[in-house]
Amino acid sequence: MATILSLPPELLTYLLSFLPGVDLPRAASVCKQFNESVAVDLVWQKRCNVEYGVDKLEGWRKPTFRDMYAKILHPYGYLLGLWQPEIGPYGGLVYIEVVYGSILATLYQPPCDPNVTAPLRKKACFSITLTEDGRTELRCLKGPKGPHKCVITSQDDMKESFCAKCCKPDKHRHEGGRTEELQAWLEEELGNSEEFLHDHIQELLLMKFMIKSQYETVCLYKRIHLPEPMHNVPIQPGLFKGTYGSHGVEVVNLTYQDMQILGTKVTGDPNVPACQLSIEADLSEPLRLSLEQQQTLAILELVDKEDVIVRDQGLGEEQPFKLPHGVSDRGMNHIQDRIHKTITTCRARYFGTGLIASHGFMNSSRTPGHLIVFSEDVFGFLWLELRSLSIYSRVHEKFV
Ligand SMILES: [Zn+2]
Incomplete structure (x- = not known):
């Protein structure tokens, strides 16, 4: 009698590629043929594409779709999309996407006042990559002293919020101390505006700098759903x-x-x-x-x-x-x-x-x-x- 096991291996691989990626390890444990078919990277390529929209491995250090699925997308793929960081009253807009060789989180800040037609100002927040030896690496990209370790934890079962925590907050400090930090931040915030700043606006800017600094090392993010x-x-x-x-x-x-x-x-x-x-x-x-x-x-x-x-x-x-x-x-x-x-x-x-x-x-x-x-x-x-x-x-x- 013909059984599923008498199917040609390519067809079995094709059929298995329709299973959700999280069910594939169990399928692999059924028998030798299943195990061999699940090991075919085409199965994982399809899962990466269908479940996370990822169809290329360019730039990744460990180039199999199985690693991509198991070490990056399964644990962190839910991060892809738009998020709102909870930064006191200021909120924010963060977009997380797969770019060349990493998952990258970028803060998109409003343009300098009052140029509403200018693009949003981009600033890297954190990245997730694979190392040469196949480990997953999470790096905080904030501050002037280069990438350093951070951790990301999901905050709810629905994956509608997460928390990012920097492990080396001292890497955010400028050599010149707080004054230099404030100066650099003001230049970013004001662009090359030569408008006179009223005392009230100076106070608002200083408050924004102080409050935003408090959220630099630990921040909660909530998912933003864009309208159709x-x-x-x-x-x-x-x-x-x-x-x-x-x-x-x-x-x-x-x-x-x-x-x-x-x-x-x-x-x-x-x-x-x-x-x-x-x-x-x-x-x-x-x-x-x-x-x-x-x-x-x-x-x-x-x-x-x-x-x-x-x-x-x-x-x-x-x-x-x-x-x-x-x-x-x-x-x-x-x-x-x-x-x-x-x-x-x-x-x-x-x-x-x-x-x-x-x-x-x-x-x-x-x-x-x-x-x-x-x-x-x-x-x-x-x-x-x-x-x-x-x-x-x-x-x-x-x-x-
Ligand atoms: Zn950091």
């Missing part, structure tokens, strides 16, 4: 860089829920921390304002809501836009420089609210505003009471 593309929405969901006045540029995740558009902070500040719902707007009531109605904030505030709601407005239909006299914007010039023209129209406008709070997220409240969509990659939020327009520009880095 959608149909019939005024602007596709995803990550945006937005201007937050003296707090600089912050990253928000734009999503949709029922008839609402939501902007949740991925990075935050001591007033409104990461993870808070910074802005939201009601899509069921699109607005259309004439240029006259946008002349000044005083005129805009007198406009009767019912007069400007246009429920039958086509999605993306251009309408007049003007920054009302008395409202300041931050970041608009960078958008206009990019497209070589002044923005005089928008594609959609909605009533909404924005979250404000005093230091330490005290006395938080939602304040009225307009969410204004300018293009597929740019929207604004007009904070009516704050008399300011925040500009949000799409994050173009690919996190797949």
Whole structure:
């Protein structure tokens, strides 16, 4: 009688490659033929690809897919993707991917204020590699003194959070002490901006430096789920860089829920921390304002809501836009420089609210505003009471 064992070895290998990688060692223990078939690296190549999207071994020191699966992907493959480090109120954005010869974690920080069109600033956090003798090596890449040992532990069964701990915090210290560290950090944070820094901004920067330093050696990360593309929405969901006045540029995740558009902070500040719902707007009531109605904030505030709601407005239909006299914007010039023209129209406008709070997220409240969509990659939020327009520009880095 024909049994599975009478199959040609290639076919048995092919069939076994459909089993999850974690079940293959048990399959190998069934009999000699199974054991031989599981030892074929093609089986592991398929598992690396199907389970973790890894199909090349270029750059890895121990080049078998079986090692790749057993020593790297099975223990650490869940790390691949986007994460939010818990750094006090500041949050953050970390992307972990397989690059040439390692799993690499990179911190993506907002660009220097107020250049919202600039790319995110990248900084290496840690890597996972294989050594010559086939051991798994975890290395912290922070600080000026080169890579050093770190440990990573999963924090829950669902692998939705993990903790990274540096084993040599002294490697983060600059030779010149804290002053030099602060100086180097300020240069990174401010770029080559020559803008005068008010005392308040200097205080905010110093606080950010102090708090971020506390999380340098041990940090908890939570998984970020990015929204899927959608149909019939005024602007596709995803990550945006937005201007937050003296707090600089912050990253928000734009999503949709029922008839609402939501902007949740991925990075935050001591007033409104990461993870808070910074802005939201009601899509069921699109607005259309004439240029006259946008002349000044005083005129805009007198406009009767019912007069400007246009429920039958086509999605993306251009309408007049003007920054009302008395409202300041931050970041608009960078958008206009990019497209070589002044923005005089928008594609959609909605009533909404924005979250404000005093230091330490005290006395938080939602304040009225307009969410204004300018293009597929740019929207604004007009904070009516704050008399300011925040500009949000799409994050173009690919996190797949
Ligand atoms: Zn370290």
